[in-house]
Amino acid sequence: MLKTQNSDIFLRLENSGAKTVALQFPEGIKREAISFAEELRKKGYIVIISGEPCWGACDLDLDILKSADVLVHYGHAPVDDTKNIIYEFLRHDIDINSLEPVLGSIKGKKIGLVTTIQHVHELERIKVFFAEKGIECIVSKGGKRTPYKGQVLGCSFEAAKNTGCNEILFVGTGVFHPLGVSLATGARVIAFDPYMKEVRIADPDRLLRQRFAKIEKARSAGSFGIILSKKSGQKREELAERLASLSDKACIISIGEVTPDALLNLGFDAYVNTACPRLAYDDQARFPRPMLSPAEFEIVCKVRDWEDYKIDEIN
Ligand code: SF4
Incomplete structure (x- = not known):
């Protein structure tokens, strides 16, 4: 099973009273649906897997709910309050000491801190890491589509804007989010990739x-x-x-x-x-x-x- 935000998915399903459960997995991890479906079937549920393309929680297969009591959407946090959806997002831990090289790129004593959903649970530990080095991290609430403090999406950088900082650290992969944070805030954005353990300064000029x-x-x-x-x-x-x-x-x-x-x-x-x-x-x-x-x-x-x-x- 994939590592998700908590382990009470079966309890939540039981509490929902659902008998028929639909599963929606995003493109990169669709194949994980097979083993999850098997576990659910063993517990007596009727399972339907959505075969539609899916790129985010903005892309719910609502048609499938005509044939199921509840839809379990994997991989993302909610972007709206659509009913009968159970969200199960992924959780990837960070090697906190690998943040050490970021220190050389920070100019001030106070930085905004943002990340994507899979690392949101690590923000407190990251804050403590920088506080011990004399740097204060500001983690702010986001907008309607980003329910977790410090969370940004490719379509919502509210949590970055709300820090009010002119220097922001983005922890996560890819180039788009840090560029988006930079364009949305005008701040100097340091991007740290926790898998490659690389530090870059986002440059939106290109x-x-x-x-x-x-x-x-x-x-x-x-x-x-x-x-x-x-x-x-x-x-x-x-x-x-x-x-x-x-x-x-x-x-x-x-x-x-x-x-x-x-x-x-x-x-x-x-x-x-x-x-x-x-x-x-x-x-x-x-x-x-x-x-x-x-x-x-x-x-x-x-x-x-x-x-x-x-x-x-x-x-
Ligand atoms: S960036 Fe926003 S609209 Fe685009 S796939 Fe992600 S959640 Fe959906």
Whole structure:
């Protein structure tokens, strides 16, 4: 079994009174569903595994709840208050002493501290580690989509903004979260990868240059498809409608999975993303046409200046 935030999943299931249990695992760990299903079947539950793609808690398979009493969503914390969902997120411990090299990168005596859900339980130990070295860590509450203090998501950096610090330490993997924290806060962001034990300073300049180039390319587009996601926690109808009203070349597209083929077949010259913000920033290279964020489309439509650029968040 995967290491999760606590071990009372069976108790929670028992308390729910469910007889038929649906399981939803994200892409990287989908195969783990087999052994979990087996354990549940031994306990007398009827089990249905969701075969739909899943990238986050914003992507709940709600259709499956027509055939099950409860959906166990693995790997993520809740982003909303959808009923009949039991969340079981993963928990990865950190070798606290491996943070030592971070000390050389910290300039001040007070830093904001943020991480992703799987390391949230380690924030207290990290705070103590730095306090012993004379550095105060500020861990703040996040927004509606990030229920744990210090937690950030690729679509919500509230916990970073709320620290009010001009220097922030992000503990976690990948380049997107630290860049997002940097763009959302304007702070100097130190990124520590607890697996590779590497320290980097996030530099959003390259990303901004790429985004500027996409905006320039999209200025000559004859048609804009405004992507409106069908996914439970990515559907931003009001935003899509407001953006569509900015240009008579824009049309809303309702879509579940945003794939290069789907966009190619739709045939718009450029797209504006109101689904998962990471689609525009992280996945742009996969798409055949420029994919703008909402703020970038506003720049194209001349209702926002480049100087007021802001990263897309769902809050
Ligand atoms: S919208 Fe994107 S970044 Fe936000 S929770 Fe969903 S997959 Fe993650």
